[in-house]
Amino acid sequence: MAVSTLNVQKCHGKNIEGWSMSITNLQAWLQEEGTVVLGISGTRKYVDSVTMKWLIAVLYFQAENPNAALSFYWEPLKKAVRVEGHVEKLSASESDEYFHSRPILSQIGAVVSEQSKPIVSRDVFIERRAMLLEQYGDGSEQLPRPKHWGGYLVVPEVIEFWQGQTDRLHDRIRFRRPKSGDEPDGVLLHQGDNGWVYERLSP
Known part of the structure; x- marks a missing residue:
């Protein structure tokens, strides 16, 4: 699983925005609220995608940008899933439970x-x-469990399913939380379950 974030760095007291960071990380499990990812805080994986998903100044990156994108790709099946959402820190007990498992x-x-x-x-x-x-x-x-090791929950706002095709006319179906003013018409925008809406995207 790849995790991507937008880094906000400071240089001479000024913010330099727009650095996109991506890492490969362990996805531990899926649950109703979202996807749990775990790793070591205070490392390049997390400090770079912090300085943003895991803690040197305890969620320094969340104060800067509490959002992340996850990418899952199965090359033999030509299938992919992309998840975008905001990040929440797991409790110490939840991180302990997984660490000791x-x-x-x-x-x-x-x-x-x-x-x-x-x-x-x-x-x-x-x-x-x-x-x-x-x-x-x-x-x-x-x-x-070392203090620098913990888990985060990515709560999805957007989930896109991709199916590759040999003619490059790939299938892309995007599920998302509705925005203000969205009205599913059954043509371009469709009503899904649990308040979600979905649409087909051009490849």
Whole structure:
């Protein structure tokens, strides 16, 4: 899954807007409210798409721009789904629950790797991993979730389904929350379930 955001950076006290950022990230699960994505805060993945989805000054990026887009692509099927929406931070208990559901080596990997930060060599985190594996590897003691690791919920406003065609006349169906003044006419704009509307887009 790819996550894209709009970065708002400050240079000499002035905002420089328009930098589009995209990362590849783990999509943990889907739920009625939206899509849950998880990762390490304070890393390039999240600080770049912050400085915006995950926390150095705890949601610094949400104050700047609390929106994100998710892209799912299945090349063999020539199918894709794009989700646009606003981002909400998961509770600590929800992040804890998912973190501790992962294999212990994955938990340790999240602790020892300060993602995207330069390191002297691979030995740096290999040594850290060995120390933590000795202490927590048998499962008798629970490895604390690092504060920089957490999850976010992307609450969808737009969901687009794409089906590729060999003649390039791809199918694109977009579901979205209705805007003020929208009136489904059954021709261009159609009424969907649960208050959503949908329309066919040109490829």
